[in-house]
Amino acid sequence: MAWTPDQPIVSCKEVHKAFGAVEVLKGVSLDVAKGETICVIGPSGSGKSTLLRCINALVPINSGSITVEGQEVHDPKLDKLALRRKVGMVFQQYNLFPHKSALQNVMMAPVTVLKQDKAEVEQRAYRLLKKVRLEGKEQAYPGELSGGQQQRVAIARALAMNPDVMLFDEVTAALDPETVKEVLLTIRELAEEGMTCLLVTHEMGFAREIADMIYFTDRGVIVESGPPKDFFASAKDPRTKEFLSQIL
Amino acid sequence: MSRRAPRLDPGGTDLPVLLPAADHLQRRAVRERELGAAVPRLDWRHGAVLLAGLLVSAGLAQAQSGEGQEPVLEVIVRWLPVLLEGFLFNIVISFLAMAFGTLVGTWLGLMQISLLLPVRTGSWIVTQFFRNAPWLVLLFYCMFLLPFEFTIGSLTIPFPDWLKATIGLSLPVLANVSEIVRGAVNSIPSGQWEASESLAFNRRQILWMIILPQCVKRMLPPWMNLYAILTMATVLASVVGVSEMMTQAGRVLAAEDRPGLLIPIYSFVLLCFFVYCYPIARWTVALERRFQVKL
Numbered sequence: 001m002a003w004t005p006d007q008p009i010v011s012c013k014e015v016h017k018a019f020g021a022v023e024v025l026k027g028v029s030l031d032v033a034k035g036e037t038i039c040v041i042g043p044s045g046s047g048k049s050t051l052l053r054c055i056n057a058l059v060p061i062n063s064g065s066i067t068v069e070g071q072e073v074h075d076p077k078l079d080k081l082a083l084r085r086k087v088g089m090v091f092q093q094y095n096l097f098p099h100k101s102a103l104q105n106v107m108m109a110p111v112t113v114l115k116q117d118k119a120e121v122e123q124r125a126y127r128l129l130k131k132v133r134l135e136g137k138e139q140a141y142p143g144e145l146s147g148g149q150q151q152r153v154a155i156a157r158a159l160a161m162n163p164d165v166m167l168f169d170e171v172t173a174a175l176d177p178e179t180v181k182e183v184l185l186t187i188r189e190l191a192e193e194g195m196t197c198l199l200v201t202h203e204m205g206f207a208r209e210i211a212d213m214i215y216f217t218d219r220g221v222i223v224e225s226g227p228p229k230d231f232f233a234s235a236k237d238p239r240t241k242e243f244l245s246q247i248l
Numbered sequence: 249m250s251r252r253a254p255r256l257d258p259g260g261t262d263l264p265v266l267l268p269a270a271d272h273l274q275r276r277a278v279r280e281r282e283l284g285a286a287v288p289r290l291d292w293r294h295g296a297v298l299l300a301g302l303l304v305s306a307g308l309a310q311a312q313s314g315e316g317q318e319p320v321l322e323v324i325v326r327w328l329p330v331l332l333e334g335f336l337f338n339i340v341i342s343f344l345a346m347a348f349g350t351l352v353g354t355w356l357g358l359m360q361i362s363l364l365l366p367v368r369t370g371s372w373i374v375t376q377f378f379r380n381a382p383w384l385v386l387l388f389y390c391m392f393l394l395p396f397e398f399t400i401g402s403l404t405i406p407f408p409d410w411l412k413a414t415i416g417l418s419l420p421v422l423a424n425v426s427e428i429v430r431g432a433v434n435s436i437p438s439g440q441w442e443a444s445e446s447l448a449f450n451r452r453q454i455l456w457m458i459i460l461p462q463c464v465k466r467m468l469p470p471w472m473n474l475y476a477i478l479t480m481a482t483v484l485a486s487v488v489g490v491s492e493m494m495t496q497a498g499r500v501l502a503a504e505d506r507p508g509l510l511i512p513i514y515s516f517v518l519l520c521f522f523v524y525c526y527p528i529a530r531w532t533v534a535l536e537r538r539f540q541v542k543l
C-alpha cells in the first residue's frame with residue numbers, strides 16, 4: 001500500500017513501551033498530517049520524549065504500530081537508516097559534534113551518509129546556517145557558541161538531510177529565556193514553510209501560537225487533545241486543567 | 249617587558265597574599281598562549297635531588313676506596329657508551345612494545361564494545377587476563393613459549409630474545425590500552441550516539457567519525473602514563489638476559505669488580521630513567537589539567 005500525501009505522515013496506534021518494569025507509554029495514538037505542526041505537552045516523565053524517540057526508532061516499542069509515510073517503523077526488516085533520512089531530530093542537549101565546526105556539523109551527514117557532492121552540500125550548509133541566522137559562525141566550534149546558537153546549528157544539521165518530518169525534543173529546555181526566542185523563531189519559520197513538525201515543549205505560549213494540534217500526555221497516555229484555541233480555553237479533563245493552572 | 253601580562257597593583261587588592269601565585273600563573277598562561285599548547289610543569293629541583301644522590305654516593309664510594317684507584321665518576325664516564333647503548337635499547341623496546349600494544353589494544357578495546365556477545369566476551373576475557381597478570385610472568389611465558397626462529401619454507405627468520413621480550417612486555421600494554429579505549433568510548437555522552445543515529449550514520453561511521461576522534465584527547469594522558477610505566481618496566485628484560493641498561497650495568501660492575509661502584513652505577517641508571525620519564529609524567533599532568541578545563 002503506497003503512501004499518499006493525504007494520509008497521515010506520522011501515525012501512532014496503541015503504542016506501548018516499557019523500560020523494564022516501568023511502563024512509559026500505555027497505548028498512545030496520534031496522527032500527524034503532512035505540513036501540520038503538533039505540540040505534545042505534559043508533566044515530566046509522562047512519556048513525551050520517549051514517544052519522539054520511538055518515532056525515530058531510537059528506542060524499540062513493545063507493541064502497537066508507528067508508521068512514517070506509510071512505513072512501519074518497528075518492522076525488523078525496515079531500513080532504519082532510510083527512515084532516519086526522512087525524520088530529522090533536534091535534542092534538548094543539542095548534541096553537536098564538539099570536534100567539528102558548525103559548518104562541518106551540518107555537512108557531515110549529507111556527505112558521508114547520502115554521499116552527496118561535497119561542494120553542493122557546502123553551499124547548502126552555508127544557506128541553512130544563514131537561514132538559522134548564524135551567518136559568519138560557520139567556522140566556529142560548538143564550544144565557542146552560545147546554547148541558542150548551538151541549538152540552531154543542530155536544527156540546520158537536521159535540515160541538511162532534507163527530512164520530511166522534524167522532531168523537536170524540548171529544544172528550549174536547556175536555554176535561558178533570551179536565547180529561547182531565537183530558537184523558537186527558527187522553528188516558527190520552519191513550520192510556516194510547511195515542514196511537518198512534532199514538538200515536545202514546555203513553552204505553552206509558543207505551542208498555542210504555532211500548533212495545529214495540542215496533545216496533553218500524562219502517565220503514558222494522551223489525556224486530551226485539540227486545536228490550541230479549544231484546548232487552552234476549555235480543557236475538560238481535570239488532569240489537564242490542573243496542569244494548565246500550574247503552568248499558565 | 250612589553251610581553252609581560254598586566255600586573256595587579258599590590259595595594260589594590262584585599263588578598264595580597266595570593267599575588268605571587270597569581271602572577272606566576274599569569275606568566276604561565278601567556279607562555280601557553282604563545283606556544284598554543286600546555287607547558288609541562290618541570291621542576292629542575294626534583295631531578296637535582298637524584299643527581300645529588302648520585303654525587304653523594306659517588307663521593308662516599310670514592311672515600312671508601314683505597315688510594316690509587318680511579319675516581320668513581322671517571323669510571324662512569326668511561327663506561328658511558330656501554331651504559332647509554334643499553335639505555336637506548338630500553339627505549340627501542342619501549343617504543344616497539346608500545347606501538348604493538350597500542351595497535352592490538354585499540355582493536356581489542358573496540359571489540360569490547362562490539363554488539364556481538366561472543367566478540368565482547370572473548371575480548372573482555374583476554375583483556376582481563378593480561379591486565380591482571382604480573383608483567384614478569386608474562387615476560388617469562390613469552391621467552392620460553394616462543395621459538396627462537398621461524399621457518400617459512402626454506403626461509404629461516406631468527407627470533408631474538410629482545411624481540412620476544414618486546415612481545416612479552418606488549419601483552420600487558422595491549423590489555424591496558426584496551427581498557428583505556430573502552431573507557432574512553434563509554435565516557436562519551438550517549439547523546440552523541442543518539443544524535444548521530446538520528447542523522448542516519450551507521451555504527452561504524454559513528455564510531456570512527458564521531459566517537460573515536462573525541463576519544464583521542466581523553467585517551468592521551470592515560471596512554472602517556474602507560475608509556476612511562478612501560479619504559480620503566482623494560483628493565484625487566486634484564487632478567488631474561490636482554491642486553492638493556494640493567495644488564496649492561498651488571499656487566500660493568502662485574503668487569504670493574506669494585507663493590508663501592510654498586511650504588512653510583514645503579515644511581516646513574518635511575519637518573520637516566522628519571523630524566524626520560526619525568527618530563528612525560530609532568531606533560532601528562534599538564535595535558536590532563538588542560539583537558540579537564542576544556543571538557
